[in-house]
Amino acid sequence: MFKLAAAFTLVASSAFASGLEIMVDGEAQGTIKIDLLEELAPKHVEQIKAIAAEGLYDGVVFHRVIDGFMAQTGDVQFGRIGMDMRMAGMGGSEFGDIEAEFSEEPFARGIVGMARSSDPNSANSQFFIMFEQGDFLNGQYTVVGRVTEGMDVVDAIKRGEGPNGAIIGRPDVMIKVTVTE
Template sequence: MSDAASSTADGQPALDPQNTVYLDVKGGRVVIRLRPDLAPLHVERVKLLCHEHFYDGTPFHRVIDGFMAQGGDPTGTGGGGSKYPDLKAEFTNSAHFLRGTVGAARTQAPNTANSQFFICFAPAPFLDGQYTIWGQVVSGMEFVDGLKKGAGSSGSVSNPDKIIKMRLMAEENS
């Protein structure tokens, strides 16, 4: 098994099975490299929720073309979360919201992230230092691009696309 410091044939760092998430949606598989260097508390929460199959079947309830796709709320309303307490913000000025960046969704209060997350369709520098970054899509962004768009008056997509399965690479077959 290769370690995280080794490289693939194209020069990219090899994926660490303990810090890589497979996010399966109707179009295909999205691969997310976790960033414990930026947000160790959020990464541990995502790993726990993946292990518990929490995300399976949850909707992408808010998908705004040109901005981001938000999911991870079991209620599909934008107001739900896991049974665990909210997380302390892990903001950084060293990382930026780019296409494929995965951030922790929260209310207006900084320390309210729980289970919800969003994936940016395009750079969003206005989010830098304001939201916790916990991952980066390394492949399958075209499947995120293909999610049903919408954010109606309720802030939710009508009949939204759902996460089929979300697992750590190390636990893929569980």
């Protein structure tokens, strides 16, 4: 009886989990599915979902991509196709910054974290997806989700150049970002 109840609880909790479905175009093409971790970062997840629900992530590029590290996107202010890509990564959203919600969740391959400035309480709309393990980020950045499908798409995202991972030429873009329940 206990095993059945435990199995039902696991299925029931994952059935109500929310996430993101990101359609990507460029060198990478396909869909990335992310399970949002409300239990770890409720304020951050709420803001990401609100931004996505308003369609603000649609058309936003991956502006900072460092091979062996991560792919960053989510600058809804300056990070759209057709904008000056030298400004991409400097903006956020009108929703305002969020206080850090650090957790014990390690930054492993496929983990989604919130980008921020040197101020731990400055995360807003930008996020990144880890290509590889990044233990040096543990306890320093807020974990908001994990990729459940489409790591092959993440792996194909166009890499940037130099230590900051700036994209030269046409960046890959999030064509459509949908909140899933």
